[in-house]
Amino acid sequence: MKQDQLKQAVGIKSVDFIQDHMTVGLGTGSTVYYMVEELGKRVQAGDLTVNCVSTSQRTWDQAKKLGINMLPLDQVDHIDLTIDGADEIDTQFQGVKGGGAALTYEKIVALNSQRNLWIVDQSKQVQQLGAFGIPLEVIPFGHQQLLQRLEAENLHPQWRMDDQGQPVLTDMHNYIFDLHLDQLQHPHLLADWLDHQTGIIEHGLFLDIVNTVIVGTANGPQIIENIR
Numbered sequence: 001m002k003q004d005q006l007k008q009a010v011g012i013k014s015v016d017f018i019q020d021h022m023t024v025g026l027g028t029g030s031t032v033y034y035m036v037e038e039l040g041k042r043v044q045a046g047d048l049t050v051n052c053v054s055t056s057q058r059t060w061d062q063a064k065k066l067g068i069n070m071l072p073l074d075q076v077d078h079i080d081l082t083i084d085g086a087d088e089i090d091t092q093f094q095g096v097k098g099g100g101a102a103l104t105y106e107k108i109v110a111l112n113s114q115r116n117l118w119i120v121d122q123s124k125q126v127q128q129l130g131a132f133g134i135p136l137e138v139i140p141f142g143h144q145q146l147l148q149r150l151e152a153e154n155l156h157p158q159w160r161m162d163d164q165g166q167p168v169l170t171d172m173h174n175y176i177f178d179l180h181l182d183q184l185q186h187p188h189l190l191a192d193w194l195d196h197q198t199g200i201i202e203h204g205l206f207l208d209i210v211n212t213v214i215v216g217t218a219n220g221p222q223i224i225e226n227i228r
């Protein structure tokens with residue numbers, strides 16, 4: 001099965017976790033795209049009534065077009081469930097996100113959700129985090145100095161550019177740096193260090209956050225509960 005078909009299968013399956021009248025966080029990315037399409041169908045069919053918050057402008061626009069009831073995050077008092085993709089997930093249910101540059105909004109929504117469900121194809125499962133790179137959202141002011149500081153720490157930062165060679169901008173008009181570390185032995189130590197660096201808004205290490213993962217396999221979506 002092609003990767004895109006696996007993404008579609010998990011995206012569709014994840015909508016079964018949404019119950020009537022829930023407030024749902026909608027993630028960002030190509031896997032989430034399929035989830036939002038399916039949610040839109042069920043809302044249009046009258047099978048589900050939900051309020052949703054978004055982790056990006058992209059997802060907000062898609063959901064609005066489908067007639068899904070969208071609210072700004074600050075207008076909801078809780079989020080029952082957030083469904084999002086991931087770039088890597090290890091055997092301890094620790095993850096990396098931010099391939100789509102939406103990591104800060106994604107983390108804010110995730111940390112304010114009662115449950116977090118990730119939808120991934122098998123290629124996202126890893127023994128150890130790191131190969132994908134660790135995305136950072138950084139403010140433009142002083143970004144060159146920050147780049148030097150990260151280089152001095154041997155964190156191998158790379159400023160993310162788009163196809164035209166222009167800096168990728170987040171929804172907040174910040175930059176993305178990717179740390180190329182290959183194998184990350186101690187994700188909590190790095191997360192703690194990054195949390196204390198001025199100029200870094202957020203990093204893509206999503207540690208101790210996910211409750212349930214749906215993995216797309218050739219035998220169909222596989223649901224794995226994080227019981228740790």
Ligand SMILES: O=C(CO)[C@H](O)[C@H](O)COP(=O)(O)O
Binds near residue numbers: 027097098100102
């Ligand atoms: O973190 C993300 C966006 O910031 C995405 O969830 C992650 O990059 C996975 O994307 P895709 O489903 O397209 O593979």
